[in-house]
Amino acid sequence: MSKPGGRYTTSVGSMRRGKMIALIFRIVLAIVVLIFALFPIVWVLSASFNPTNSVVGQPLIPPNPTLDNYRALLNDPLNPFPQWMLNSFYLAVLTTIIAVIITTLAAYAFSRFRFNGRRQLLQSILLIQVFPNFLNMVALFLILQQLGNYLPPVGLNTHGGLLLLYLGGTLGVNTWLMKGYFDSIPRDLDEAATVDGAGPWLVFWVILVPLVRPILVVVGMLTFIGIYSEYVLARIILTDKALYTLSVGLNLFIQNQYSGRWGVFSAGALIAALPVVLLFLIFQRYLVGGLTSGSVKG
Amino acid sequence: MTATAQKGSGGASAPPGANNQPNSITGWIIRIAALAIIDAFAIWLVYMMIGDGIWQLATVLAIVTIGINIIFLRPQLYPLRWVSPGLALMVIFVAYPILFTIYISFTNYGDGHLLTKQQTIEQFESQVFLPADAETYNYTAFKNADGDFMLWLTPRGGGQPFTVTPGGEPVMREGEPPAELDGFTQIPQNRLLVELTALSALRFGAEDDSFQVSQQQFGVAAKYEQLFVYDPAADTLTNRQSGVVYRPVAGTWTAEDGATMQPGFMVTIGTYNYARLFTDPALREPFVMVFIWTVLFAALSVFITFALGTLLAIVFDVPEMPFRRLLRSLLLIPYAIPAFVSVPVWVGLLNPEFGVVSQAIKALTGGWAPGWFADPLWAKVGILLIQLWLGMPYMFIIVTGALQSLPTDVYEAADLDGANPWHKFYSITLPLLLITVGPLLVASFAFNFNNFTVIQLYNNGGPPMIGTASPVGHTDILATYTYRIAFASGRGADQGYAAAITVIIFLILVVITFFQFRYTNMLEERGENV
Numbered sequence: 049m050s051k052p053g054g055r056y057t058t059s060v061g062s063m064r065r066g067k068m069i070a071l072i073f074r075i076v077l078a079i080v081v082l083i084f085a086l087f088p089i090v091w092v093l094s095a096s097f098n099p100t101n102s103v104v105g106q107p108l109i110p111p112n113p114t115l116d117n118y119r120a121l122l123n124d125p126l127n128p129f130p131q132w133m134l135n136s137f138y139l140a141v142l143t144t145i146i147a148v149i150i151t152t153l154a155a156y157a158f159s160r161f162r163f164n165g166r167r168q169l170l171q172s173i174l175l176i177q178v179f180p181n182f183l184n185m186v187a188l189f190l191i192l193q194q195l196g197n198y199l200p201p202v203g204l205n206t207h208g209g210l211l212l213l214y215l216g217g218t219l220g221v222n223t224w225l226m227k228g229y230f231d232s233i234p235r236d237l238d239e240a241a242t243v244d245g246a247g248p249w250l251v252f253w254v255i256l257v258p259l260v261r262p263i264l265v266v267v268g269m270l271t272f273i274g275i276y277s278e279y280v281l282a283r284i285i286l287t288d289k290a291l292y293t294l295s296v297g298l299n300l301f302i303q304n305q306y307s308g309r310w311g312v313f314s315a316g317a318l319i320a321a322l323p324v325v326l327l328f329l330i331f332q333r334y335l336v337g338g339l340t341s342g343s344v345k346g
Numbered sequence: 347m348t349a350t351a352q353k354g355s356g357g358a359s360a361p362p363g364a365n366n367q368p369n370s371i372t373g374w375i376i377r378i379a380a381l382a383i384i385d386a387f388a389i390w391l392v393y394m395m396i397g398d399g400i401w402q403l404a405t406v407l408a409i410v411t412i413g414i415n416i417i418f419l420r421p422q423l424y425p426l427r428w429v430s431p432g433l434a435l436m437v438i439f440v441a442y443p444i445l446f447t448i449y450i451s452f453t454n455y456g457d458g459h460l461l462t463k464q465q466t467i468e469q470f471e472s473q474v475f476l477p478a479d480a481e482t483y484n485y486t487a488f489k490n491a492d493g494d495f496m497l498w499l500t501p502r503g504g505g506q507p508f509t510v511t512p513g514g515e516p517v518m519r520e521g522e523p524p525a526e527l528d529g530f531t532q533i534p535q536n537r538l539l540v541e542l543t544a545l546s547a548l549r550f551g552a553e554d555d556s557f558q559v560s561q562q563q564f565g566v567a568a569k570y571e572q573l574f575v576y577d578p579a580a581d582t583l584t585n586r587q588s589g590v591v592y593r594p595v596a597g598t599w600t601a602e603d604g605a606t607m608q609p610g611f612m613v614t615i616g617t618y619n620y621a622r623l624f625t626d627p628a629l630r631e632p633f634v635m636v637f638i639w640t641v642l643f644a645a646l647s648v649f650i651t652f653a654l655g656t657l658l659a660i661v662f663d664v665p666e667m668p669f670r671r672l673l674r675s676l677l678l679i680p681y682a683i684p685a686f687v688s689v690p691v692w693v694g695l696l697n698p699e700f701g702v703v704s705q706a707i708k709a710l711t712g713g714w715a716p717g718w719f720a721d722p723l724w725a726k727v728g729i730l731l732i733q734l735w736l737g738m739p740y741m742f743i744i745v746t747g748a749l750q751s752l753p754t755d756v757y758e759a760a761d762l763d764g765a766n767p768w769h770k771f772y773s774i775t776l777p778l779l780l781i782t783v784g785p786l787l788v789a790s791f792a793f794n795f796n797n798f799t800v801i802q803l804y805n806n807g808g809p810p811m812i813g814t815a816s817p818v819g820h821t822d823i824l825a826t827y828t829y830r831i832a833f834a835s836g837r838g839a840d841q842g843y844a845a846a847i848t849v850i851i852f853l854i855l856v857v858i859t860f861f862q863f864r865y866t867n868m869l870e871e872r873g874e875n876v
Contacts, residue, residue: 067666071666071667073661074661074662074664074667075668077657077658077661077662078661078662078667078673081658081677081738082673082676082677084735085676085677085679085680085735085738085739086676086679088680088688088691088692088695088735089679089680089683091691091695091702092691095694149431150431150432150435151432153428153429153431153432154428154429154431154432154433156428157425157426157427157428157429158429161424161425161428163423163425163426166425169429169433173436175859176436176440176441176444178792178855178856178858178859179440179444179852179855180796181439181440181443182796182798182825183447183796183825183828183848183851183852184440184443184444184446184447184848185828185829185832185833186447186450186455186828186832186841186844186845186848187442187443187444187446187447187450187845188439188443189832189833190446190450190455190841191403191438191439191442191443191446194395194400194403195403197398198391198394198395199391212435212439213439215435215439216435216436216438216439216440217436217439217440218432218435219432219433219435219436220436220440223432248424273684276684277684277685277686279685279686279798279799279802279803280798280799280802280829283802284829284833294686295684295686298686298687298690299686299690299803302690302693302694310694310700313690313694314691314694317687317690317691320684320686320687321682321683321684321687321688324682324683324684325679325682325683328678328681328682329675329678329682332675332678
């Protein structure tokens with residue numbers, strides 16, 4: 049009785065014929081939607097192996113596929129794609145590690161300690177993330193400019209400065225998610241340890257951190273994908289081509305519409321998208337849970 | 347650096363509560379040492395900043411440092427130690443920038459007003475002029491192995507030549523400049539132009555009696571004098587050559603007769619940025635158009651993705667559907683690809699010359715394809731098409747999840763009443779669905795309201811609007827509009843005005859959030875009644 053499919057069928061008599069027609073309709077729609085969803089990807093794949101570099105009248109399977117575009121992509125001194133990839137990776141990994149540490153420490157305190165201003169602090173963290181950090185681009189630009197006068201490694205056009213801006217936003221996004229997970233772990237566990245004389249640090253490190261590992265993975269993945277895909281701040285802060293991340297650099301291959309190098313761009317697009325798509329598919333189960341609880345990806 | 351302090355405190359195994367005392371001496375020592383390092387560093391930084399007049403950031407850093415000290419020295423605040431690293435970063439790089447944006451929106455900050463007042467004074471005071479009666483010299487430049495310069499000066503009016511080094515006394519010489527002199531080598535004429543910038547920045551001779559080479563007149567040096575003098579008491583800059591006195595008016599040095607000098611400096615100008623947004627037609631009209639498109643863009647993006655996502659969820663989420671899991675994974679791929687990759691890919695597909703989509707449309711229509719990037723309307727259609735592609739998987743997944751949680755007994759009752767499928771969808775499924783995913787739709791609206799990446803990467807906000815006072819395109823949303831005003835303009839950046847628009851975005855976001863919270867509560871109450 050609780051079959052969702054039964055919702056829209058009415059009379060029992062015409063059920064079989066109706067079901068057949070409905071199934072054909074479902075499959076046709078699935079094919080149409082799949083073509084819409086996947087043809088850009090197929091096109092990019094095809095273009096990346098096409099040596100002619102002209103997209104006009106290109107057959108789906110290139111007659112003589114080569115790796116020329118990939119070779120050109122990796123050996124272009126003007127557009128150092130491998131360097132951009134390295135930059136993207138190490139910025140995203142570094143941000144992720146620090147962000148996870150910071151958020152876990154905060155979530156533990158919010159979940160396990162009761163103190164004055166706890167509620168207000170939690171609510172402020174929730175409210176402040178209403179304003180995406182990049183909207184303050186003018187202010188952030190100025191702040192890094194000012195900081196850079198005294199601390200050159202975190203000034204404008206540095207990865208250090210960009211990292212600080214990314215880290216500033218981490219607490220707001222993930223504290224609630226993480227705190228919720230901490231809350232789901234029975235307090236009896238740490239109370240027992242406390243009775244045995246363990247301090248808060250020991251309880252946190254030895255008992256709770258191993259138990260909350262799944263949420264650390266989720267927060268880590270979300271942070272990595274978010275930072276890896278971040279475009280606005282990287283675009284504003286980084287001016288030196290060698291410091292670019294993939295999100296800023298990739299577009300350079302096709303910036304000029306008429307001399308666009310689609311083959312090389314396609315190869316780059318595939319390589320750039322691959323890590324995130326793989327992460328997404330591997331951690332699909334966790335991330336879909338995160339999606340339905342309200343996080344929107346950039 | 348705060349993270350170190352955090353770990354240091356870890357050794358102190360204080361139980362939470364009012365009367366906890368750190369009982370480990372090592373932990374206490376590490377904590378104090380870490381605080382000392384942080385404090386020393388912060389004092390140095392704040393001291394330097396105040397010296398340069400950067401008092402806002404200095405204040406924030408001072409407050410954060412004091413806060414960290416209080417948190418780590420008072421046992422009652424023990425729980426806050428765990429929060430402090432994130433909190434410090436959030437205060438400096440999220441909360442303060444919001445306040446700073448509001449502050450900037452009340453200033454004239456922008457091209458021509460980028461410096462502090464002190465910096466402009468220093469800049470003017472470094473300018474020099476050649477007094478009418480001054481003697482001029484022909485010079486020959488020398489350079490030694492350390493990169494130091496020396497000038498050989500011959501008075502143009504005739505007289506004995508001499509050499510002089512920066513900071514040194516003139517040394518009388520005889521005859522023509524030799525190739526080598528006191529370890530210095532003469533710079534040949536053809537190399538002189540390369541060295542001219544470095545050379546003209548130097549003052550040769552004693553501080554108050556020095557020679558400079560002219561940048562305008564090649565080969566000529568003279569005793570230049572300081573052109574501007576600042577009088578702190580009267581707050582004026584006086585041009586010693588012309589005698590004109592300049593006073594600061596709204597961040598610009600202005601003379602009696604209204605003549606002004608560049609650069610000006612940053613100063614608060616009240617609500618001017620907001621006032622001209624509403625009163626200056628050349629600014630107001632593009633702003634209104636951008637505003638309308640921003641709301642339309644966000645609303646339509648949510649609507650079309652939600653509509654398609656719901657259709658797909660209803661059609662595919664039935665037991666008899668083959669390959670359901672595979673279909674789901676495949677449909678997820680567009681969502682998994684970062685927008686910085688997929689938007690340029692779509693730009694390629696739509697390219698009027700080479701793009702597959704445009705080619706296909708041309709083949710169907712006999713040569714006509716939409717102006718995806720040149721036509722204001724079609725550019726918007728193109729963006730929404732991409733939005734549909736990007737957002738459909740998200741909606742498909744959340745609606746699938748929500749549908750599975752709907753109660754089934756309502757449908758049985760509706761079946762008994764003889765309701766048709768459309769009726770059932772319209773009067774049961776949709777209202778129940780909106781209760782579950784309503785807040786997510788509002789969140790999606792807020793996200794797209796500021797979807798900078800898609801707009802910027804599609805066409806840089808273009809095609810451009812014609813005849814506007816600020817650079818703006820037909821597909822610009824408020825977030826990209828502020829970017830264009832603040833950074834990407836060839837007509838002079840106007841950060842103060844950009845910040846004013848950001849503040850307006852903030853106000854809109856506050857309204858959306860308020861609505862979202864109210865709506866969530868309202869829906870929850872209704873949900874309980876169903």
